[in-house]
Amino acid sequence: MIDRYQLRYFLAVVDAGNFSRAAAQVNVTQPTLSVGIGKLEKGLGARLFLRNSQRVQLTEAGVRLLAHARAIEREFNDLEGRVSQTRPVGTLRVGVLSTIPIRLLSGLVSSMRSGGEEAIELIEGNERDLVGRLQRRRIDVALTLVRPGESRFAVEPLFEEGYSLAAPAWHAYADAGVVAGDLLADEVMIVRRHCELLSETSRYFTERGVRPHFAFRSTNDERTVALVKAGLGVTVIPDSYAEPGLALVKLAGFNHSRRIGLLFASPELAGETGPQALQALRALASCCAERVQKSAVR
C-alpha cells in the first residue's frame, strides 16, 4: 500500500530535479530515497522517472501521480495545521534536542511562568525530527545542533561544548583532567544510545583496543547520569551535563564538539520582533551563558 513518506520523496524529487538533492530536502540519505521511490514505482507498477544521466525526467505515469501527490500532501498539511488543539495565542513552541539536559531549560520555563501571560510549549526530538518539524512549521524554534553549512533556517548560535568521560566523583580518574582511552579497558560503561557521536565513540575505543563491558544502554540521559553517579559505570557525555557528584574528564584524542544554537522556522522570528519570542530568546541565552560559565569554572 502506498504510504505518505513515498509521496513526500516523490514530490521532493520533482522539486529538486535529482535524487541526491531531494534526499537532502527531506532529510534522508540518497539510498533511502532511492529505495523509497523504487517501492513506490513497484507499488504502482509503473516507472515514475526516466533516469537519464544528468537529469531525472517525469514519465507519463509520473505526471499523473504528481497532481494526486500534491493534493494529498496539501491536505495532510492542512490537517496537521487545523485539527490540532488550538493553542493559546502567544505560545512559543520550542523544539528541544533530547540530548540537551533539561536543567538548561528550567530557567527558561520558570522565567516564562513568572513573566506574563505568554506560554511556552516544549517538544522533544532528535535532530532529524526537529528539522522536520521546523520545516513543517510545527514548532517555532528549535534548540538543537547547529551544523556549519546550515542554510535552511535562520540561526542564532549559543555555545559550543566538548564531550567528556563522566564518572562518579570518587572515581580514580575523577581529578585527572585528561585520561587516555586505552587506560579504560577495564571500565564498565553505559551506552547513551541516541548520542550524536555514538559511532565515533565506539570507534574511538575499538581503535585503542578497548572492548568495554556495557552495563546499561539507555536513551534517557538523566537516568544515565544518575547511574554513573551511583557507580554503575562511566559514559561519554556532553560537558553541559556537568553537575555536583559527577566528574567530567577529557578523553585524550577524542576531539569532538557540538555547537548548540537556535534554529528559527521563519527568519522574522530571529530578529528582535515578537515580544514573547524575544523574551524566550533572552531567557535561553542568559541560561546558556550561565552554563558556559559554570563549565569553565569546573
Place this chain on the structure above:
Amino acid sequence: MIDRYQLRYFLAVVDAGNFSRAAAQVNVTQPTLSVGIGKLEKGLGARLFLRNSQRVQLTEAGVRLLAHARAIEREFNDLEGRVSQTRPVGTLRVGVLSTIPIRLLSGLVSSMRSGGEEAIELIEGNERDLVGRLQRRRIDVALTLVRPGESRFAVEPLFEEGYSLAAPAWHAYADAGVVAGDLLADEVMIVRRHCELLSETSRYFTERGVRPHFAFRSTNDERTVALVKAGLGVTVIPDSYAEPGLALVKLAGFNHSRRIGLLFASPELAGETGPQALQALRALASCCAERVQKSAVR
C-alpha cells in the same frame, strides 16, 4: 508525522462505531487499532473520540479531522486506481497465498497462455495482504484460505487439506503413514516462517517435550522443500506440497487443516459471467481436482 494507516484506522472507527468492529474491518486486532488511534491523537494533540461506554463519539477535533481524512483516502484510492500502468482489458488479477505451491498454478497459467487473448496477472501475498487488496479492488480474485464465517466476499471453496511432516523419501519414517510427535526429538527441523500454523506447530512440539534444533528458517516454501529433499531436515507443510522424492507423514494428534478457495472482489465475478474469469476459474478448479486426486493416491 501523521501516517496513512492512522487515517484508515480513524475512518474505520467512524464507520464501524466501535473499535473492535473497526479493527476487524481493517484486518488488524483491536489493540493494534487502539494504539494506532492513540498515536494519532497524540500526534494531533487532541482527543478524537469520547470513549463513553457502549459507544464512541466524535469530538469536535474528530469532526474536523473527518473531512480531511475522507478526502485523503479518496485521493489515495483514486491514485492507486489511475496511476498504475493500464493493464490490457480482459486481464484477471489473481491474488495467490504465498503458502500455496506454485505448481498448482502452472496449469492455470499455461491454459491461459494457450487459451486466447485473455491475460492473467499473479500477485503473491499473505492472507491479510490479499484480503486488503480484495477490499480495495486491486485484485479480482484471491486463491487463499477460506474461513468458516467469511461474509465479506463471495466464496467458491475448492478443497481442504491437512498438514504433514515432510521428510526426504529415504527417511526412517518415510513409509510410516503416521508418526508420534514425541519421537521427533532428535530431528533437525526447518521453520516455514510464514506458515499459518506456525504457533500451533511450535506448541504441538513443546507440549510433547520436543525442543528441536532448527537448521534453517525461510519464507520460501519451494526452497524449504528442496532442502528437505536434500536431507537438511524435516518440516511441517500442507499436503499439497507433495511431490516425488518428498515423503509426507501424518503427525499423530496434529489435526489441523486448511480450506482453500476463491474469494471474489465483486459478487458478480463469482457467477458464470465474464468469459475470461470463467475460464480461469475452470482451469483452477480442474487443476485443484487433479491435485486432490494425486494426494489421495499418495
Place this chain on the structure above:
DNA sequence: TGAAGACCATACGTTTCATCTATGATCGAT
C-alpha cells in the same frame, strides 16, 4: 449482587521495514 459479556487500554515480545553506512555501476567531463 454477582457473574458474564462487551469493550477499550496496557504490557511485552516479535517481526517487519524504513533507514543508515558502505560500496558498486554508469556516465560526462577534464
Place this chain on the structure above:
DNA sequence: ATCGATCATAGATGAAACGTATGGTCTTCA
C-alpha cells in the same frame, strides 16, 4: 585514464507496527 557526480545495491540496525495476553470498566441479566 581519472575524477566527480549520480543512482543502485547489499547488509546491518533501530524504530515501530503488530500480535498475544491480560487487566479494567462498564452494562446486562439471572
